[in-house]
Amino acid sequence: MYKALSIKQDDIELRLSQIRENFKFFGAPVGMIVTIDKSFAENGWGHVGMFIQNICLSAVERGMGTCLQESWSIYPETVKDILNIPDNEVVWCGIALGYPNKEHPINNYRTSRESIEKFVTFIE
Ligand SMILES: Cc1cc2nc3c(=O)[nH]c(=O)nc-3n(C[C@H](O)[C@H](O)[C@H](O)COP(=O)(O)O)c2cc1C
Secondary structure, three states: OOOOOOOOOOOHHHHHHHHHHHHHHHHOOEEEEEEEEOOOOHHHHHHHHHHHHHHHHHHHHOOOEEEEEHHHHHOHHHHHHHHOOOOOEEEEEEEEEEOOOOOOHHHHOOOOOOOHHHHOOOOO
């Protein structure tokens, strides 16, 4: 990603400034914070994950894009304070939502995908 942005590995200032973009939702017009009740067990977290995935897919269907951001969970107390989130909630992640700027290099960077054989065991 830093390569796509022409940010060199040893350029700490630029790397930090890219990290700080997280806390502006990368300029997206909509920012969401996902919280989960502390009492939820692993299956509950799984359900919320599926809910988040549906938001991402619905966005794409409408020509929009999202960026999931676990970085918001680094500062849970600040996020809770500002948004009046009760203490029984865990701040899990943020979701930036908007129309992608197709000219921006970060939106032309693609991560590779594992082949299906690497994560599925077929039993015949
Ligand atoms: C659960 C989750 C949390 C993420 N948190 C961040 C984050 O805090 N900041 C960030 O820049 N990218 C984060 N990413 C990566 C981007 O959301 C996105 O996945 C990445 O740019 C690669 O795109 P891809 O999901 O199509 O491979 C996160 C991804 C996931 C799945």
